[in-house]
Amino acid sequence: MKTVVKSKISALLDEIAKEFNLLVPTAGDGASKFAPYTSGGQVSLDGRTLLPPKDVFFPQTEKMYKFSTDGMAGSLETLLEAPKHQMLFGVRPCDVKSIHELDHVFLTKGFVDEFYQSKRDRTFLVSIGCNGPAEPTCFCQSMGVNPQESDAVDVHLFDLGSEYGAVAKSENGEAFLQKYASFFNEAEVQLPAISEFALKPDVEGITEKLQQMFDHPLWEEVSRKCLGCGACTYLCPTCHCFDISGRVAGNQGFKFRCWDSCMFSEYTRMAGGHNPRPSKKERVRNRFLHKLQYFPERYGDLLCTGCGRCLSKCPVNMDITNIIKQIREVELA
Amino acid sequence: MITEKIRAAAKELLEKGEVETVIGWERGTFWYNSTPVFISKPEQADRLVFDDFCANNLAKYLLDYRNADGKIAVFVKGCDARAITRLIQDNQVKREKVYLIGIPCTGMKEAPKTVSSQDVAGLPLLAKCQSCATPNPVIYDILLGDPVPQKEVGNRFAGVEALEAKGADEKYEHWGKLFSECIRCYACRNVCPACNCRECAFDANGLNWLGKQNNLQENQMFNMTRAMHVAGRCIECGECERVCPMGLPLMDINRKIIKDLNELFGSYDAGLNLEDRPPLGQYKLDDPEKFM
Numbered sequence: 001m002k003t004v005v006k007s008k009i010s011a012l013l014d015e016i017a018k019e020f021n022l023l024v025p026t027a028g029d030g031a032s033k034f035a036p037y038t039s040g041g042q043v044s045l046d047g048r049t050l051l052p053p054k055d056v057f058f059p060q061t062e063k064m065y066k067f068s069t070d071g072m073a074g075s076l077e078t079l080l081e082a083p084k085h086q087m088l089f090g091v092r093p094c095d096v097k098s099i100h101e102l103d104h105v106f107l108t109k110g111f112v113d114e115f116y117q118s119k120r121d122r123t124f125l126v127s128i129g130c131n132g133p134a135e136p137t138c139f140c141q142s143m144g145v146n147p148q149e150s151d152a153v154d155v156h157l158f159d160l161g162s163e164y165g166a167v168a169k170s171e172n173g174e175a176f177l178q179k180y181a182s183f184f185n186e187a188e189v190q191l192p193a194i195s196e197f198a199l200k201p202d203v204e205g206i207t208e209k210l211q212q213m214f215d216h217p218l219w220e221e222v223s224r225k226c227l228g229c230g231a232c233t234y235l236c237p238t239c240h241c242f243d244i245s246g247r248v249a250g251n252q253g254f255k256f257r258c259w260d261s262c263m264f265s266e267y268t269r270m271a272g273g274h275n276p277r278p279s280k281k282e283r284v285r286n287r288f289l290h291k292l293q294y295f296p297e298r299y300g301d302l303l304c305t306g307c308g309r310c311l312s313k314c315p316v317n318m319d320i321t322n323i324i325k326q327i328r329e330v331e332l333a
Numbered sequence: 334m335i336t337e338k339i340r341a342a343a344k345e346l347l348e349k350g351e352v353e354t355v356i357g358w359e360r361g362t363f364w365y366n367s368t369p370v371f372i373s374k375p376e377q378a379d380r381l382v383f384d385d386f387c388a389n390n391l392a393k394y395l396l397d398y399r400n401a402d403g404k405i406a407v408f409v410k411g412c413d414a415r416a417i418t419r420l421i422q423d424n425q426v427k428r429e430k431v432y433l434i435g436i437p438c439t440g441m442k443e444a445p446k447t448v449s450s451q452d453v454a455g456l457p458l459l460a461k462c463q464s465c466a467t468p469n470p471v472i473y474d475i476l477l478g479d480p481v482p483q484k485e486v487g488n489r490f491a492g493v494e495a496l497e498a499k500g501a502d503e504k505y506e507h508w509g510k511l512f513s514e515c516i517r518c519y520a521c522r523n524v525c526p527a528c529n530c531r532e533c534a535f536d537a538n539g540l541n542w543l544g545k546q547n548n549l550q551e552n553q554m555f556n557m558t559r560a561m562h563v564a565g566r567c568i569e570c571g572e573c574e575r576v577c578p579m580g581l582p583l584m585d586i587n588r589k590i591i592k593d594l595n596e597l598f599g600s601y602d603a604g605l606n607l608e609d610r611p612p613l614g615q616y617k618l619d620d621p622e623k624f625m
């Protein structure tokens with residue numbers, strides 16, 4: 001396997017930054033997130049970022065169209081950014097999985113979201129594996145993610161302690177490793193054992209079970225402590241709800257989309273005021289059914305990667321692993 | 334042990350049918366996560382705990398029980414009790430519909446870095462508890478445990494004074510940088526026991542008081558409005574700042590407003606008793622009119 005010592009990574013990143021618009025995990029002042037690389041700046045390649053990389057493809061606010069009128073004439077323009085060659089470096093396997101799930105939503109079933117696609121297509125992915133839980137709240141392994149290795153990327157880096165082991169996972173990845181070959185050595189490597197995860201929810205059969213639990217009293221019970229904020233969904237790498245609004249001034253205006261959250265009370269409020277999800281019971285139920293039932297039914301994949309962000313930042317510690325446990329414990333008549 | 338006492342108290346209230354629900358805390362994901370729990374059967378009372386991690390202010394949940402038939406019992410620390418006083422003053426909660434079980438509080442702790450370290454004594458107090466001026470509940474029906482001594486908290490406006498000393502551009506830059514980080518999750522608003530409007534201005538989409546875009550302009554509008562809307566009613570429980578996933582120093586804004594109110598209308602601490610009305614919730618002939 002090709003290996004690169006960790007002390008050479010900043011020199012490598014300096015080189016990459018000449019070719020790509022490079023985004024790396026940073027932990028400067030404020031929350032850790034993926035941000036543009038600056039030479040000598042804060043790069044934090046240990047652990048996962050608080051903010052997931054989803055905004056790289058699906059920004060929290062994104063202008064989509066602008067329009068104007070002139071008498072009876074009108075014009076409409078789609079605001080697609082010119083593609084830039086960008087690299088997302090240091091994505092953890094859970095977040096790689098989340099990108100795969102966003103791909104389902106924005107690129108499949110006969111509908112392609114051009115705004116998402118334009119950013120997704122031009123992004124070169126480099127993942128870094130975890131040899132155990134990066135945070136106590138991690139539970140990716142139980143959600144079908146191999147924490148040590150990602151395949152749906154261009155290059156994957158194994159964490160070998162003082163060095164990274166690099167494997168190309170696409171043709172672009174091969175070319176990349178060849179181009180930067182001077183940074184790498186060839187070595188026999190032994191992958192470290194994966195250390196034990198504290199959280200191990202069992203999701204076997206959960207979708208089928210939930211199909212029979214829409215009216216179960218569990219939802220009333222578990223939703224009571226929820227505050228109806230957006231912390232869980234906005235930090236979740238897979239949550240992807242958005243709302244389209246517009247602004248008009250004079251004879252011109254624009255349409256934009258921005259993240260929305262099924263946990264907000266007005267999310268399902270309709271014109272006229274009716275709200276089909278009137279209380280937190282329906283909202284909390286929706287969040288978990290979307291992740292564990294509706295999404296798997298539609299795409300064959302759970303809409304949760306086990307990154308643990310929601311339970312670590314929820315103001316009231318709403319814990320999806322505990323909800324999964326409670327669902328399992330329910331005895332259906 | 335206080336946990337035994339709270340379990341016994343909850344069990345007794347439920348067995349006698351004096352209350353229909355008890356709101357307290359239970360053990361969450363790890364040993365350092367204690368999380369709100371709602372107990373309605375005596376045999377569930379053993380889920381209750383009281384430890385160094387019961388930071389959640391439970392008062393807000395009383396808004397969910399505005400129309401409950403029976404009484405609701407709720408455990409209150411010092412800060413929680415002030416929140417309840419405020420909710421009663423705002424006619425959100427009826428005093429006779431709640432049963433308050435007071436717990437003197439020595440302060441809640443930060444979560445440790447790892448699950449395995451069990452060194453509770455070595456963990457720092459939460460920021461909100463370091464500056465707490467009311468560790469003993471100011472209102473209760475029964476008090477479990479003995480009142481704890483009030484610690485010396487120093488000048489709680491020191492941070493605000495340091496910010497006031499900055500120039501206008503410097504202030505703008507300071508807050509601009511912070512507010513750009515806000516993800517508009519509204520956790521700060523939703524946890525706040527002073528935020529009790531039936532419909533929040535930020536949710537009134539049709540009226541567009543606040544644009545949905547996440548940008549500095551709208552984020553500033555949100556953060557300043559949130560703080561102004563609790564002016565005079567903020568009980569300094571620090572919950573907003575504690576729950577902000579982005580770690581924004583929201584207490585600096587809240588305390589700036591409290592300091593301004595104190596200077597304009599005389600010293601006032603919200604929620605200390607039921608009698609003193611908040612400065613913006615009453616009218617006096619000699620109120621200053623500096624803004625006119």
Ligand code: SF4
Pocket residue numbers: 047048092093094095129130132133134135138139140141146147305306307308
């Ligand atoms: S959830 Fe798994 S892959 Fe993600 S950071 Fe944690 S250990 Fe790594």
Ligand code: SF4
Pocket residue numbers: 225226227228229230231232233263313314315316317318520
């Ligand atoms: S589960 Fe937690 S983070 Fe999510 S809406 Fe409820 S209180 Fe907020």
Ligand code: SF4
Pocket residue numbers: 232235236237238239291303304305306307308309310311320
């Ligand atoms: S639901 Fe929670 S654990 Fe699952 S992917 Fe989203 S934030 Fe991560």
Ligand code: SF4
Pocket residue numbers: 521524525526527528563566567568569570571572573574587
């Ligand atoms: S504004 Fe913050 S400190 Fe004040 S009452 Fe609300 S949550 Fe507590």
Ligand code: SF4
Pocket residue numbers: 514515516517518519520521522556573576577578579580581583
């Ligand atoms: S909790 Fe923090 S991030 Fe969320 S809306 Fe409030 S200030 Fe913004």
